[in-house]
Amino acid sequence: MKLKIAVLPGDGIGPEITKQAVKVLKAVAERFDHDFQFEEAVVGAAAIDATGDPLPADTLELCAGADAVLFGAIGHPKYDNDPDAKVRPEQGLLNLRKGLGLFANIRPVKAYPKLIDHSPLRPERITGADMVIYRELTGGIYFGKKSTSEDGRSATDVCTYSVDEIERLSHLAFKAAQKRRKKVTLVDKANVLETSRLWRKTVANLSAEYPDVALDFLFVDNAAMQMILDPTQFDVILTENMFGDILSDEASVIGGSIGLLASASVGEKSAMFEPIHGSYPQATGKGIANPVASILSAAMLLDHFGLTREAAVVRDAVEESLHLDVCTQDLNKNNYYSTEKVGDFLEGYI
């Protein structure tokens, strides 16, 4: 298969980890005789520094013309505490999502038995947890109208959802559930929000098309509790943009392995693959960042194009590295390997 892959390393540890994922994808291409072409572009703080724009037109064009985007991380502390900053690295990511129409953010979360001791939860709570979160990514309060009153004394954000936006994501979630444990949990705040009531109604109607999938509803505050009390109850979680942001980050730490979590953001035409973790500025350039989340994002990329055997080999390589403790220091305090060395091991396995 021939694939054109846009590589957006971004900020902080983004470049170091993305480099390892590209290495692994090249090894896959060689072993399975594919033709993967890679082209790099800037985004985020790196792009602001270089061009003044967190998502330069060239970058968006490259991504729109590619089969897939491999994304590193975004964000730099110098922009975080300045509420008056006119450009922000995060805008690069938000504009990319909107520009490519990536309406579905898909985040699998799984408790790796080997890593259970790293979880902040007691082992008996987390053992067996295996869920995937379908978060709406181009609507809601993220992309609604924003305004500040003329005197600067009040500010407004608008949250809107349409039946179409809800349906296209929900179909993906129900289809995923059909291949898993056949349960979808819709997370909303239907006891307060009008948009949530539209979600509940729309998803309840649509569920009739999937009689083999059980549909469950949870208020977001309750979901935030259940995620800790009993994460094994979840199979597919379906939710809107803001709730998905909060819940998926909460979910990401319960497995004790945020350095292993991958995500896909997909739309009608484009697809982007990126680790859950952020740009981790304190670790930049030290060779201590865990490249596995980026490499497992590459595995999701392979799966997305039907290359399931290839994806399985990458995942096997990761399992093997965990088994042999070929891990960065977040997972192996005493005998840890560098970012590069973990990448080398995984490349070698393939």
Added chain:
Amino acid sequence: MKLKIAVLPGDGIGPEITKQAVKVLKAVAERFDHDFQFEEAVVGAAAIDATGDPLPADTLELCAGADAVLFGAIGHPKYDNDPDAKVRPEQGLLNLRKGLGLFANIRPVKAYPKLIDHSPLRPERITGADMVIYRELTGGIYFGKKSTSEDGRSATDVCTYSVDEIERLSHLAFKAAQKRRKKVTLVDKANVLETSRLWRKTVANLSAEYPDVALDFLFVDNAAMQMILDPTQFDVILTENMFGDILSDEASVIGGSIGLLASASVGEKSAMFEPIHGSYPQATGKGIANPVASILSAAMLLDHFGLTREAAVVRDAVEESLHLDVCTQDLNKNNYYSTEKVGDFLEGYI
């Protein structure tokens, strides 16, 4: 002291637990020679059943004329899964908050050493956690304009905040921090929301009036992670309505003791005291509900009126009951006491 206390038992286990709190308050009045007068009114599903309105005018009037409101719980499953329901029990609570101007919701969360084994978190993570959440309660997306398009194909919720709304809550949070460990963490989503940027700017300005208090910022997704990874880092958390709803419920389970958590909702003139837990319909009438959260809410009521010695006695009584395992079955599987018996014990101690 003479106090007129409106009692709103509400739904589910609300009546059973509130009864115990009233009993304890009566014991306090007797021992310390106060004059507490109690008057009951309906709210929530109970009020819909009785009058068709989740907050009848009589109930609001009683509360507005009282010195304090003791609230039980609200909500009934028959209303939860019907997105078309015209009246909902929750509206009773929301209208009460708005009607009484209860802009500040205050929720202390503490890891009781005795209950650490009930926490879903590993003991080393939760030991020492002791925080209080200041959640804005009468603004934001909860009370913004709600609408559905004419064709029913899209819905909108509006989130607005003013500097005044942010300031009045923030002052309470900073004052609380001065009496505690002198740290305020503002939780927002300033990298995406205009309202959050107003929060960040306003709180940063206002913090200059409290030079002895350290101010910290966290994005809400990160806060949802930090709450599990290291809850001991928090002292006072300050946040808007929706984020506070999610985070305070998440926080409520990490201590392993949701049956013990109390809250206060205060405004310029009124104050309401209520357990964190909900109406727990499955347990209704079985005598198994834990009355302690309601009783500790009564202790917050006493504190609110400067009756600190009285409040301390109630808290001592609770500590003693935990020490002696005089607990309902959520905390004592084998030799548990009924709701009534736990109330009797606490009443007797006072």
